[in-house]
Amino acid sequence: MSDLVLAIDTATPAVTAGVVRRGDDVTVLAERVTVDPRAHAERLTPNVLAAVDDAGISVDDFAAVVVGCGPGPFTGLRVGMATAAAYGHALGIPVYGVCSLDGIGIETSGEALVVTDARRREVYWARYRDGVRVDGPAVNAPADVPSGAVVAAGSPEHAALFGIDVTGPRYPTVAGLVRAVGDWTAEPDALVPLYLRRPDATPRAEQKR
Structure with a gap:
């Protein structure tokens, strides 16, 4: 049976896709990343x-x-998840959804904070201890993110707001995404996007109400 995995992430400005072989560890055979927040649909x-x-x-x-x-x-998120679901359906293979922040945090050590840009002067964040998520994900203003981490990873611009060393990946890596799958033998759950707040766009019917 093949042990090759297609890994995809479009939760940040990075449009990421890669081929990973999993076994006792994971081996990245290829990875393509385009950093452009407006090019998810065009580049994935x-x-x-x-x-x-x-x-x-x-x-x-x-x-x-x-x-x-x-x-x-x-x-x-819609672009990445729809694409992943389409490949899974077409190929008849399982599709595993993971928290995108885990694709960064699992690559960290010690007490780490992972942050990405949530716009509106807020950040998406999660806390990790030796690569294991212990708090989050959540969205808050930087001042409201719990303290205690000794290093930060993710968006350098936003990680720098916390006055601690910035290290680790800027964006979810394909190796990190694959490592974030908890149980390869279980039937994967339905894909559920982690928006954490309402979309910016509001349907007209809702606006009228």
Whole structure:
């Protein structure tokens, strides 16, 4: 049975796709990342196909798909999760959703804070202890994020607001996303986006009410 995994994340400005072989550990065979908050829809499929080509495999070789489910903006999450679901359906393979912050935090050590841009002068955040999430995910103004971490990771601009050393990945990595899957033998749960707050766009009917 194939142990190759397609990993996707669009919860941040990074449009990420990669091919990972899982076993006792994970091995990244190929990873393509485009940093552009307006290019999720345009770049995700080309990045997937480029990573597949770089790895020298076929999409039919995948055994599973892993996708970051946020927290993140509505439009970005929708692109990534819909694409992951489409590959899973077309190939008849399971699709595992994980917290996108775990794709960063699992690569940290010690007491770490992972933050990404939530706009509106707020951050998405989660706390980790030796790569294991112990608090969050949540969305808050930086002043309202609980203290106690000794290092920060994620968006450097926002991590710097906390006055602690900034280290670790800026964006979810394909290796981190795959490592974040808790149980490969279980039937994956339905994909549920972690918006953590209402979308910016409000339907007209709701506006009238």
